[in-house]
Amino acid sequence: MITRRQALALLAGTMVPHQVLAAYVDSDYVRRPDLKEPLPPIDQRLPKVPRVVKLEGDKAPGRLGGTIRMLIGGQRDIRYMPINGYSRLIGYNPKLELETDILESFEVKEERIFTFRLRDGHRWSDGSEFTTEDFRYVWEDMFLNKKLYKGGIPASLKVDGKAPKFEVLDRLTVRYTWEDPNPDFLADVASPSPTRLMHPAAYLKQFHPKYQTPEKLAELVAKSRVEDWVALHQLKSRVVRPENPALPTLDPWCNRTEPPSGQFIFERNPYFHRVDEKGQQLPYIDRVLLDVSSPGIISAKAGTGESDLQVTNLDFSDYTFLKSAEQRYPITVDLWKRTQGSRMALIPNLNCKDPVWRGLFQDVRVRRALSLAIDRDEINKAVFYGLGQKSGNAILPDSPLYRDEYRLAWADLNLDKANALLDEVGLTKRNWDGIRLLPDGRPMTIIVESSGENAFETDVLELVNDHWLEIGVKIFIHISQRELLRRRIKGGDTIMTVGPGLDNGVPTPDMSPRELAPTSDDQQQWPLWGLYALSNGHDGKPPDLAEAIALQDLMGAWRRAPSSEERTRIWHEMLHIFTDQVFTIGIVNATLQPIVTARSLRNVPQKALYGFDPTAFLGVYMPDTFWLDKEAGK
Template sequence: MAENTALDRRTFLYGAAATAALTMLAACSSDSGSGGQAPSQQAPTTEAETKGSETDPLPRPSSFQEAPSLAAQVEAGELPPVEERLPENPYVVPHRWWKPGKYGGNLVVPSSSSNDPAIKEYMYGHSLLRFLNDSRDIGPGLVESWESNEDATEWTLHFRKGLKWSDGHPWSTEDIMFWWEDMVLNEEHTELPPDEARSGKGTLMTMKAIDEVTLVLTFDAPAPLTDVRLAGYVNRGNGATWMEPKHYLKQFHPKYNPNVSKDWATADGEFEAKRDFSQNPECPTMTGWRLKSYQEGRQAVWERNPYYWCVDREGRQLPYIDTLTIRVVDDPEVVRLQIQEGKLDYVHGPFVGLGLGDISGFKRTEERSGMRVLLWDGGSGTGSMFFFNYDYKDARMRELFREPKFRQALSLAVNRADIQKQVYFTTGEPTTGTLSPKSIEYHVNDEGKEMYRRWRDAYVGPDPERAKALLDEIGVREGPDGKRRHPDGGDLTIRLDYPATAGAGDRTKNEHLKRDWEAIGLKVTLNPVPPESHNSQWAAGLIATQTAWEVSNAHNHLAQPAWLVPIEPQRWAPLHGQFYSLRGTPQEKEQLDLDPYERTPPRVEPDPDGPIAALWKLYDQSKVEPDEMKRHQLVWEMIKIHIEHGPFFMGTVGNTPQLVLAHRDLRNVPTREQLASGGLVNPWQHPTPAVYDPEIYFWENPEEHS
């Protein structure tokens, strides 16, 4: 999820301490206990019954219950009865590790800033569909059922009847049409249509609300991945919002209120401020908790949403916990201290810069802090990675960067076992670099498993002798000083660029790259780049390398394909990606007489006989292919191009664990063994921990955690 590895090593001295950490890693990852959950005759008990989530919707409970605080408001006439606040068929949380919980208490969670989008990763409430079983399955959300026609050009979404916003106002498809017509299609507003709103041809869908609970999406070409894309991210969070509370926001929109100022659509305008339910307590939400108070730079307090549309199997309205306190802690060192002093209740490590190197310190203070150490699979296909800018502006270096044997040689030279040991404490698996090993294309059959193995192992090394031979083949030979020279005979220096804010794990890995590449005769320098200019310089081809990211994706390669295929300007071929993103627009045919680096924005067409053109062709085919197995086969063909002409991006260690801490009194926090495939933390597209419904977390002794 976080793209920086952010492993801190000051709390962990390698050597004897590493041995202790490895023992603790094994202990943490094999902890399959229930954590002391309250017993129930209706709760799952066996290992099979407590692993993963049900894929078919659970039946509607025969009756409903609510938190005592809400029952008191009903008794006082301040709220309608719970049956009237819930939809006709509430969402029944389907996780098999669930145990019936107790109401009450407060949960203290750290955040790196007041407006960190990760805050919304704790709440899945706005999503139309949901990922289940670490993205292997798709389940209902606000949409109760859905279907498409045979060629996937028309999708019909049936929403739950009786949904309500957190202020009690009825939810309807008007709230989606408001977002679509008055924001996305409104040229004055900056809201852009999401990928799932385009057909395989790249043209926008049409949207029609049949009634208050039925929506029809129509495409001019097959759009077979629509349901997968609707399940991803956290709507109104870090993905497309897909809905806004029209009854509240229309007062700030000039179409409905002529007195609204002309700057309404800007980032600083009132409309944008009012629509952010994570900073504006007045803005209605569909999440389990609604914002109660907000203090910039300090904390935000969320209270239970009395109209939340989800219940447990026994009909108890969620969430169990009364309030959620998000405490701003922008320094990882302070986070560590607060954990060890018992001032935090639940910590999702990637959100606040914690990693495997912190385990030893947390285990030593476990008795005092009360915090259990959990490990969920990250699901990364690369770990801390590195890649060259295929579209680097310097033609002399670009020629090398585009030479497959050059990239293959540098990949083979890297001793990933050293990185695995020093940065990841022998967890994960050395890899050339793939998309997430949890992707469906690698598990659908034996051919998929073999394709993953081939890509993972293609140039994994270490094989410095083969690396030297490949460099010799392309003319990168040693000069009189023992340093390898450019094929033109001139000096050659490999500059490792990375954001100056890169985590300690990324920096350690970069030192290993420098060591291993210098061992085969290359001259290497490390170059931290100011983070505020990094992305724009990369997109313009002004930065040579990227060494502080990782590759993750959810469900399948085509739901988040930017690493597989250059379609946008931030991955390994930025100018090609920019060209692709403008296809079908008037800009596509403009400025073609200019140098690609002088165009606005900079962009370049692919060589028609080159690997990028081939990837685009296969990707365009996949977008309109309704048959799932045929889409898998197209993905495998794209992977073959990565193996033959790549690696275009290079990994180090894949699928390493991510650190999660939960107070020993906190229940229903799943262990790795209870998750369908051990977890899937890293992709933003798979919103963790929201996918595991923190609304079912509860305190064994809520009176002690109020």
């Protein structure tokens, strides 16, 4: 019978010398004085069949140990750790292909029956078993509990308003079955912020009335200073922002610091399921220290070597300073390509309360005129140093779906055409200042609302204002706090906002085109239409614009498509409508993102794609494979 150690060695492609595992067992990490008891041997901490990571390209097997420092702009930014750690049931690789990760295997039938097989012997970070009980607990005791989930099964798991059938086949196998195809289920599972299908049941049951006595539960509620057991359970189970150090995780690093704090310590998960080709358990790095700093000085600190790995709170405007700092400090500065459809987009609210503006913005001629009146080449040179590319809000050449026609739709400067379109709409009257007048006599002054989180937005908007004055349109900029701005958008109180373009500018045909159609109330151009789709018609308003209805219908057709070829065809039809109708006004994409690393940090790509979806920021490049070369750092 093959042993677990032999299975590990065979999976790695070579028999791992006994000394390799033995040396790790005897490492300082295992014998840390702060551990109450020594950890079990390595072959008892890994699944019987761990995930073997093959380090390709410039990557090479590394050395275990060490601490890296990162800077965050506030306590809430610890949310980046589970995104960058990117431990998923199924995840993308750098080529944006799906691979098993936490799962040992999976099977898909008819695009609607999904069977997941767990790794035998896989454990949570506290050493407790990871089994299908952790999936059952989420489904039965969380999703179906009306107090924890008032709306029942999350909308992201429903197809045409119908939830799947959930089955536990055995202690390592679960199945989700829909009546109709659900081709974007795996993409959701692999996303930066997936619907959470499993939680550590053994730990969370102590906070649930089904498993805990009322007296003890009341004691725990009082101790945590929350209102009731629901708030307690939500607090203790929060994964998106891992603030509970006691919550077991499957991520490469575990938070060991309770907020509030000026520094958060994340320690390696001793039960992490990945190994390198030599059989060394990942992550290589023992600790990640997140130091809270003022966002405005993070670039300066990163430039003086106070961070070993920094991407957040940096922008291209910091690049010149950071690059010059390479000569004085042991850092390396590289540039990755941002994956957004537009680094910044102007987003008219087609659902705004103001009936005059709503009518104008629902007229494609107005949207096209505003787009044609922007000098994108000037903005690219003045703000982005000419290193981006002028574009509407469209996908990038890195996507197999890319076409020039999408990027350039209504994106060339043409003031004569823009003026003619606005005249055609009937906006022919102007005031003494040359500003066009709306049908009700008000000047055509657009209040563009922003959360003010990106310094370059003001520079871009000032240039856009100069351009739009040429067609008789004036801009006022209004800054609001992010949460307040979101409420105003959804309430119809904004007429135009500014924000990034498409999250996923590098889609494949098998990734969901949901960003192109009304699907969510987070979509600033049509929040009420998106809410209607999200709630399956129970809230919001149905779209009353033919092209938006067409996109929604095509979204449904994509979900039912029997093949990748058919999904490709639907993607192109949706991209044509979305870009030709200029529902959002993109400006420049393919901009660059500085990444600062310590000179001693290895396996970090020099060139890569950077974005939230689908790359999960650093996630698809597997930071658990980054390692410290002490010799290089001298």
